[in-house]
Amino acid sequence: MLSSQKIEEYHEKGYLGISGVLTAAEVEDLKNVSEEFVEKSRQITEHDTVFDLEPDHTPEFPKLRRIKGPVKAHPVYNAALNNERILDIVAQLIGPNIRTNGDKLNMKSAAFGSPVHWHQDWAFYPHTNDDLLAVGVAIDDMTENNGCLMSIPGSHKGKIYDHHLDGRFCGAVTEDDFDDSDAELIQVEAGGISIHHVRALHASLPNQSDNPRRLLLLQYCSGDAWPLCQNLDWDLYVSSFVRGEPTLEPRMENVPWRMPLPAALRSGSIYENQAVLRSSTFKG
Numbered sequence: 001m002l003s004s005q006k007i008e009e010y011h012e013k014g015y016l017g018i019s020g021v022l023t024a025a026e027v028e029d030l031k032n033v034s035e036e037f038v039e040k041s042r043q044i045t046e047h048d049t050v051f052d053l054e055p056d057h058t059p060e061f062p063k064l065r066r067i068k069g070p071v072k073a074h075p076v077y078n079a080a081l082n083n084e085r086i087l088d089i090v091a092q093l094i095g096p097n098i099r100t101n102g103d104k105l106n107m108k109s110a111a112f113g114s115p116v117h118w119h120q121d122w123a124f125y126p127h128t129n130d131d132l133l134a135v136g137v138a139i140d141d142m143t144e145n146n147g148c149l150m151s152i153p154g155s156h157k158g159k160i161y162d163h164h165l166d167g168r169f170c171g172a173v174t175e176d177d178f179d180d181s182d183a184e185l186i187q188v189e190a191g192g193i194s195i196h197h198v199r200a201l202h203a204s205l206p207n208q209s210d211n212p213r214r215l216l217l218l219q220y221c222s223g224d225a226w227p228l229c230q231n232l233d234w235d236l237y238v239s240s241f242v243r244g245e246p247t248l249e250p251r252m253e254n255v256p257w258r259m260p261l262p263a264a265l266r267s268g269s270i271y272e273n274q275a276v277l278r279s280s281t282f283k284g
Helices: 004-013 024-043 075-081 084-094 234-239 270-274
Strands: 015-018 051-053 064-068 098-106 116-119 132-138 149-151 184-186 193-197 202-204 215-222 241-243
Touching: 004 015, 004 084, 015 184, 024 051, 024 064, 024 075, 075 098, 075 215, 084 098, 084 132, 084 193, 084 215, 084 241, 116 270, 149 193
Parallel strands: none
Antiparallel strands: 015 193, 051 064, 064 098, 098 215, 098 241, 116 202, 132 193, 132 215, 149 184, 149 202
């Protein structure tokens, strides 16, 4: 559970790093399963519905960039999504009725691991209110050297930046005057978690270490936050709840919106969305 100081820090900065949430056994299970997926990726030569590959991936030297939808792909990841210690923390930040609206596992292979350029998750999936967050379960230690998450304190209280290039959504901030000089690292040890608000600006640099940096990202939102950019099936909505009860009354808040339309030229993952960028979003 979070202290009142930690809750205040989250609301002030828009992100947190929390140590020791998962047990050593839970972390070991996540590591083992993730390594199994890397082995399976040897049989894959193109992106598919589960495997997102680094550009230089080969069967001999597999480089798995992302596991898409890991929660449905393996029960160990599903157990992490429904971990009561994680849900207790999430409930302190967005309330007792919680549903999931997505998940992925960013692998960051040793000595490379693609960067993720500056962006706001809100630009991808605006809702009727912004009580949404992402929990990053650290399967490995998250350090500056291996490309840990970075975020800009207080950015979740500001505007929604333009994430378009040549008139199409591209999944990254494209405003010329964007400044990341105030960015802070979110460093946590394996078994800890990061949390960032859906409107917080965040990014990660390449992995410069000799080991993988695996981060399981679990998206949660308040049960009364309804998506604005998709036709929501009721049964699907109900099944997405991990705690509490669904509602037919969306809560509307006066928050900024910017739609991710027209759709990205390259789809499939944020890496593909951002592949059209002509320059880096990293200014520091």
